[in-house]
Amino acid sequence: MTAHLHCFGESGNAYKAALTMTLAGYSWQPVFVDFFHGGSRTPDFLALNEMGEAPVFTEDGLTLTQSCVIQLHIAEKTGKFLPPPALRAEMMRWLFWDAQKGTGQQGGLRFLMNFLPEDKRPAEAIRWLSGRVQAALGTLERHLTGRTWMVGDAPTLADLACCGYLYYPEPFGFSREAFPAIAAWLDRIAALPGWKHPYELMPGNPSDRA
Numbered sequence: 001m002t003a004h005l006h007c008f009g010e011s012g013n014a015y016k017a018a019l020t021m022t023l024a025g026y027s028w029q030p031v032f033v034d035f036f037h038g039g040s041r042t043p044d045f046l047a048l049n050e051m052g053e054a055p056v057f058t059e060d061g062l063t064l065t066q067s068c069v070i071q072l073h074i075a076e077k078t079g080k081f082l083p084p085p086a087l088r089a090e091m092m093r094w095l096f097w098d099a100q101k102g103t104g105q106q107g108g109l110r111f112l113m114n115f116l117p118e119d120k121r122p123a124e125a126i127r128w129l130s131g132r133v134q135a136a137l138g139t140l141e142r143h144l145t146g147r148t149w150m151v152g153d154a155p156t157l158a159d160l161a162c163c164g165y166l167y168y169p170e171p172f173g174f175s176r177e178a179f180p181a182i183a184a185w186l187d188r189i190a191a192l193p194g195w196k197h198p199y200e201l202m203p204g205n206p207s208d209r210a
Contacts, residue, residue, distance in 0.1 A: 003028040003059035005070075006048065008035045009204035010115070012103050012165035014055040017070040018201050020160050023194050024080040032203040036115070067164075068095045071157045081160060083152045091151045094158035101136040106165040109133050110172035114206075133173050137182070144181040148188065155192065163189055167197055170206070 005021065007014035007030050021028045033039045033054045040052045049056045049065045057064040057073070064070050075081045083091050098104070109129045112121055140162060143150070150158035166174055166186055176183035189195065199205050 001060050003057060004031050005029070005202075006031045006033050006045070006056040006058070007054050007202045007204075008033045008039075009199045009202040010168075010206065011035070011054055011202075011204075012107050012110075012168065012198070013053075013067040014202060015167075015198040016067040016103070016161050016164040017055045017057060017074075018198075019163075019195070020071045020074050020081065020157065022196060022201060023160070023192055024074050024078045025194070026074050026078060030202050035204070036209060068099060068157075068161060071095075071161065075157055081155060081157050083154070083156045087152050087156075091156050091158045094150055095161050097139075098158075098161045098164070101132075102140070102162050103164040105129060105133050105136060106172060106174070110165060110168065110170055113172050114170040130173050137174060137179055141179045141181050144185050146181075147185075149185075155189065159185070159189055 003021070003026065005014065005018055005028055007018060018028075018030070020026075033045065035054065039045060040049075040054055045056075046052055048058070048063060051065060053065065055065070055067055055070060057070045064073055071081075082088070109126065112126050112129070149155050150162060163186060165172070166182065167190075174182075176186070
């Protein structure tokens with residue numbers, strides 16, 4: 001049975017799960033969540049995920065939420081994108097870091113800067129969060145300087161998690177020119193067989209609401 005991922009194209013967290021399945025060769029289909037019109041707050045969706053968040057993975061009676069949980073499930077089923085056992089804790093360290101300091105902050109800042117009406121964008125919150133995002137990007141840049149992949153000698157879930165929001169065109173303080181090690185790493189991920197941009201991989205695009 002083909003897995004389904006309840007997702008929308010603007011979500012970097014959903015992209016992390018979708019990209020992991022795609023690159024692992026896992027059979028899946030997207031189910032569009034109309035997030036910007038309340039699609040994650042309907043009774044049917046809340047029955048899938050009481051947190052009211054995408055992505056949600058479903059397959060053969062199994063329901064999983066939280067992108068890193070979905071990523072781990074796919075990696076463990078396929079044996080792909082897991083490091084040697086001695087490096088598993090290091091991979092998990094970066095998954096947790098990303099949830100808090102990476103996509104956990106980038107997603108909120110990108111939403112405030114791009115998807116709220118201009119007259120409702122909170123300048124002080126954007127200024128504060130921008131500083132946090134820049135600090136975290138600096139951490140990622142330093143880690144990737146002199147490295148090919150986040151953990152070990154091959155791509156792992158750490159790579160597919162930490163890149164979640166960095167391919168999106170909407171501005172939130174990240175530029176490839178300012179972070180050359182991150183830029184080169186993103187190019188290496190994009191060169192993996194089967195890679196697709198989030199707006200190609202999942203339904204939903206800001207142009208749909210333009």
